[in-house]
Amino acid sequence: MIGIVGYGSYVPCYRITVDEIARQWGKKGDDIKNGILVYEKSVPGMDEDTITIAVAAAKNALKRAQIDPQKIEGVYIGSESHPYAVKPSGTVLVDALGIGPEVHVADYEFACKAGSEAMYVAFSHIKSGEMNYAMGIGADTSQGAPGDALEFTASAGGSAFIMGKENVLAEILATYSYTSDTADFWRREGRMYPMHGSRFTGEPAYFKHVLGAGRGILKKTGLEPEDFKYAVFHMPNGKFPLKAGKTLGFTKKQMEPGWVVPWIGNTYSGSSITGLSAALDAAAPGDKILMVSFGSGAGSDAFVFQTTEAIEAAQHLAPTFKEMTTKKRIYLTYGEYVRYRGKIQLND
Amino acid sequence: MKSIVPRYTREIPQRARLEGAKCLKCGHIEFPPRLVCSKCRHREFETISLQKTGTLLTYTIIYTPAETFSMQSPFAVGIVELDDGVRLTTQIVDVPLDELKIGKRVEMIFRLVQKEGHAGILEYGYKAVLTN
Incomplete structure (x- = not known):
């Protein structure tokens, strides 16, 4: 049986409401909320990016998988907001989690599907017999242009999935x-x-x-x-x-x-x-x-x-999505939001 | 400009994974690791992963930070005692500053610490968040 042996998510605690963004641009919040069925969105902290979100999600996946990080032979991160244009996100992650150095690492990009792409590659390595454990991660801190429709929805968060063939929680x-x-x-x-x-x-x-x-x-x-x-x-x-x-x-x-x-x-x-x-x-x-x-x-x-039968025992080994997203939320004004998202330019 | 890359790379085990050195003679934990135990002068250690939870011993709010941190001002820096007794100085994040209190429980997390200018490397490491 091949599938997910550990999964975990991470969503930053900062939020901005659709009403607050609409207020900034002189639009009606209710109209927008009714149109897109989104009421608020997560915002990354000033010290959060795709790498830190991926690390946090992967830590939760490791808690559920209950395996030694050294056993992971492949790590793939999909994102459209990798912090570096040239330098992998995955190398920072493997050193932060104590994976490797005997590990294959790659970053992927395919707009919003880069995460499932990473999962697919991790799964394929297990299926081929090339690896015993591999991790696929999707994480982003996406930006919508100020005033653009995307600004109401582009948010931050990610999830990680460890694929393997022992103690599988969800078979693929x-x-x-x-x-x-x-x-x-x-x-x-x-x-x-x-x-x-x-x-x-x-x-x-x-x-x-x-x-x-x-x-x-x-x-x-x-x-x-x-x-x-x-x-x-x-x-x-x-x-x-x-x-x-x-x-x-x-x-x-x-x-x-x-x-x-x-x-x-x-x-x-x-x-x-x-x-x-x-x-x-x-x-x-x-x-x-x-x-x-x-x-x-x-x-x-x-x-x-x-x-599988193993899913129930694993669910509470790490924070559930609901626990993570309701326990702590810090709401930002639009002014704080543009500061958090690095949209303010300071003099050197 | 002197590059920070060699030092940053050398310190990854401590900054990213909170690895300490436990004296094989007296059990004292050094963080960051030292060549000689500060308690018993022994020179042999084992590498250990420090506890990721602890208690906030004290803190201060920085209103006039170094230029690198100017966008984050005001922010909290505190001394945390991890559950294995190691004390370290760290930023405390994701908390309204009026909710900080000595004695609160914390968890160590992995965050971006600073950027080496506009073109240099991104430096990651540990910070603390409140857990209660």
């Missing part, structure tokens, strides 16, 4: 990917903020790929929506995943535990996989979970998981 039954050249969202080299195609990010991008991957994996496995306890779809806002799930035949009850976007925003590479983490927190043995990521550019990775 199938994977399926769906990819095409679709320029719905991009950021050119050296630019601080991304650009997007507004409504073009919907049907031709998000829905084409999420539905393509969702339909593909259902066909590949012969499973029906009612065979699943939970379903998680990438969450650029609150509406898109609910619409995609409904189109595929899933109910809101199946999607709700992994629908984490209304209170933390879009954690980009950490989005669908943090939804998966929340669904695993709620799962009972034998539950099937569908996860479909989406990355602009564009593509989706779909996974079917089935939890």
Whole structure:
């Protein structure tokens, strides 16, 4: 059996509400909240970035896996906000966690799907027999341009998944990917903020790929929506995943535990996989979970998981998503937010 | 400009993983490690991972920081006693400053400490957050 042997998430404690951002730009908060079904978003602390978020998530995954970090033979981090343009995030992480130096490390980028990409690579190394344990992580501290629609949702957070074949918490039954050249969202080299195609990010991008991957994996496995306890779809806002799930035949009850976007925003590479983490927190043995990521550019990775008897004992070995996101929240004004996000330039 | 890279790299075991040196003769823990035990003068140690939880012994609020930390001002710096007795100076983060109190429990976490200017390296290390 091959699958997840440890999982963990991390979301910073800072928040800014949609109302506060709307107030800054003279917009109506209620209209925006009703439009995107997001009420507040996480903000990274001034000393937090993709690397520190990945480390925190990976520590929680190690707590649940209960394995010696030295046993991990591969570490892959997916993000669109790696702190260095040239220098891996993964090397900082392995030294911080006491993994390696006999370890294969790589950073990935594929907009919001870089995290599931890292998971897929980690899983594939176990499946091939090349490694006994490998970790896939997705983390981001994404930026929306001031005043842009993305500013209401672009947030910070991440999740880590250790793949292995002993003491598996959730077996990976199938994977399926769906990819095409679709320029719905991009950021050119050296630019601080991304650009997007507004409504073009919907049907031709998000829905084409999420539905393509969702339909593909259902066909590949012969499973029906009612065979699943939970379903998680990438969450650029609150509406898109609910619409995609409904189109595929899933109910809101199946999607709700992994629908984490209304209170933390879009954690980009950490989005669908943090939804998966929340669904695993709620799962009972034998539950099937569908996860479909989406990355602009564009593509989706779909996974079917089935939890094992070991899931319940592991759930409380590290903070659950709910505990982490409700225990401590520090709300920022828009002025504090722009300071925290490094949007203020000081003289040298 | 003198690069900080060699020193930063050398200190990763302590700053990133909180590794200390335990004297093989008297059991005293040195942090950071030393060549000679400050208690019994013995020269042999084993490397240990320090406890990641402790108690806030004292703290101060920095209102006029060094330039590197100017964006973070005001912020808290305190002395923490880890549960294995090691004391260290550290920033205390993710807390409204009026909630700080001597005796509160803390957990050590991994954060960005400072940036070497606009083009230099990013320096990571330990900080503390309150757990109660």
